[in-house]
Amino acid sequence: MAFNHPVRRIAGVALFTVIGAAPALAQTSAQTPAPSAFAGTLTGDWGGLRDRLKDRGVTLTAGEITETAWNAIGDTPQFVRTSGQLSLGATIDADRMFGIEGGKFQVTISNRHGKALTNDSPLGIIQQVQPVYGRGQVWRLSQFWYEQSFPGGSIKLGRMSSAEDFAGSACDFQNLTLCGSAPGHIAHDVLYNFPVSQWGARVKLNVAPQHTVSVGVYESNPENLRPSQGFNFGFDVDDGFLTMVETAWTPSFGQGLGGSYKVGGWYDTADVPDVVTDVNGDWRALTGLPGQERSGRYGFYANALQTLRAPESDGSGAIKVYANAIVTDPRTNTLQGKVAVGVALTGPLAARPRDEIGFAVGASGYNPRVTDSQQAQIEAGTRTLPAASREYVAEVYYGYRATPWLTLRPNLQWIHHPGGREDRPDMFVGGLKTVWTF
Numbered sequence: 183m184a185f186n187h188p189v190r191r192i193a194g195v196a197l198f199t200v201i202g203a204a205p206a207l208a209q210t211s212a213q214t215p216a217p218s219a220f221a222g223t224l225t226g227d228w229g230g231l232r233d234r235l236k237d238r239g240v241t242l243t244a245g246e247i248t249e250t251a252w253n254a255i256g257d258t259p260q261f262v263r264t265s266g267q268l269s270l271g272a273t274i275d276a277d278r279m280f281g282i283e284g285g286k287f288q289v290t291i292s293n294r295h296g297k298a299l300t301n302d303s304p305l306g307i308i309q310q311v312q313p314v315y316g317r318g319q320v321w322r323l324s325q326f327w328y329e330q331s332f333p334g335g336s337i338k339l340g341r342m343s344s345a346e347d348f349a350g351s352a353c354d355f356q357n358l359t360l361c362g363s364a365p366g367h368i369a370h371d372v373l374y375n376f377p378v379s380q381w382g383a384r385v386k387l388n389v390a391p392q393h394t395v396s397v398g399v400y401e402s403n404p405e406n407l408r409p410s411q412g413f414n415f416g417f418d419v420d421d422g423f424l425t426m427v428e429t430a431w432t433p434s435f436g437q438g439l440g441g442s443y444k445v446g447g448w449y450d451t452a453d454v455p456d457v458v459t460d461v462n463g464d465w466r467a468l469t470g471l472p473g474q475e476r477s478g479r480y481g482f483y484a485n486a487l488q489t490l491r492a493p494e495s496d497g498s499g500a501i502k503v504y505a506n507a508i509v510t511d512p513r514t515n516t517l518q519g520k521v522a523v524g525v526a527l528t529g530p531l532a533a534r535p536r537d538e539i540g541f542a543v544g545a546s547g548y549n550p551r552v553t554d555s556q557q558a559q560i561e562a563g564t565r566t567l568p569a570a571s572r573e574y575v576a577e578v579y580y581g582y583r584a585t586p587w588l589t590l591r592p593n594l595q596w597i598h599h600p601g602g603r604e605d606r607p608d609m610f611v612g613g614l615k616t617v618w619t620f
Contacts, residue, residue: 249314269290273287294314345366347426360544367520395427395430425449443484448481455514544575589617
């Protein structure tokens with residue numbers, strides 16, 4: 183039976199849950215029911231079942247993100263493609279369920295599906311125009327962890343992605359240069375973003391008011407990236423460990439004017455070949471010899487989010503700005519890093535106080551050593567294309583809050599020097615991101 187459509191998947195999970203849990207939760211209260219915590223979702227409270235489960239410590243969530251992209255102007259064949267990501271989650275309150283104060287268990291499975299524009303049209307760009315595509319169009323166990331809070335901090339153990347707790351950033355824009363946790367986009371063979379998970383542990387300490395320090399240690403196991411290993415429970419540290427450190431400051435400069443400022447970095451103990459030089463120190467691209475062995479990989483990042491104007495009572499009028507920056511190890515990483523800055527305003531139209539308009543610009547680029555290697559190939563006559571350097575991006579979107587459970591974000595992306603090549607014309611990509619809460 184075909185079971186690969188997001189709506190059918192949601193319906194099947196809901197039906198299974200209802201059948202299994204209904205006998206134990208059949209009783210109803212004679213009192214006037216309180217407003218459901220799931221009133222703003224597409225499927226509601228399932229006749230009160232979701233609320234009763236939450237009262238007992240189990241919160242069920244589901245959501246779908248779709249991203250459509252059309253390369254309207256550029257030097258590549260035009261196509262329209264849509265990709266999606268379905269997430270099904272369960273959060274267990276250990277206090278309500280088992281009497282363990284401050285404990286929480288999280289399980290999330292996900293499925294990526296659909297098609298990517300970059301696969302069917304040779305866009306040749308550095309960063310994707312559909313962030314929810316990639317890491318295999320398969321089901322994955324994306325979260326399977328336990329977190330225990332204690333006075334002064336918390337500890338978290340299990341399967342997770344490092345991006346859950348480090349360099350976290352919103353993903354309202356559709357171009358990957360401007361969206362989400364930056365390290366996993368630039369050093370993607372070292373750091374894994376959702377939906378990929380890996381075994382790890384994270385400790386967060388409250389060192390001062392509005393100031394935390396976090397340290398995380400994760401397995402460096404490339405097996406987790408394979409589409410066939412979506413539910414891999416194996417533990418393998420033959421390739422070393424990844425350590426991440428972050429300090430975060432969350433000040434408030436007035437009522438509703440909160441901010442978040444993070445600085446961090448990582449170090450991976452794996453031994454890897456140099457990205458451009460061979461065992462003799464010459465260009466790998468010219469000699470074909472193995473790369474010079476490098477011990478460890480590292481990188482640094484910073485991101486900031488600040489509310490400049492607090493929202494009115496109806497949600498309108500809020501102004502938020504954000505900035506991301508990352509730089510990687512020049513010995514081992516093909517991409518050097520990226521920067522992005524953006525602004526969002528809620529209620530741009532008086533009749534639509536919950537809508538939002540956003541604008542951002544950014545750039546990502548190749549490691550200058552990679553560019554030099556490509557230039558050496560040109561001089562040697564083994565490369566005909568110009569050397570690649572930086573790609574620049576701008577995007578504007580309008581977030582239409584159609585219902586409490588559906589947001590539509592039509593957007594326009596402008597890509598200057600696609601793929602970091604100055605010889606290529608500008609590219610314009612029309613997009614539509616939809617965010618569903620089931």
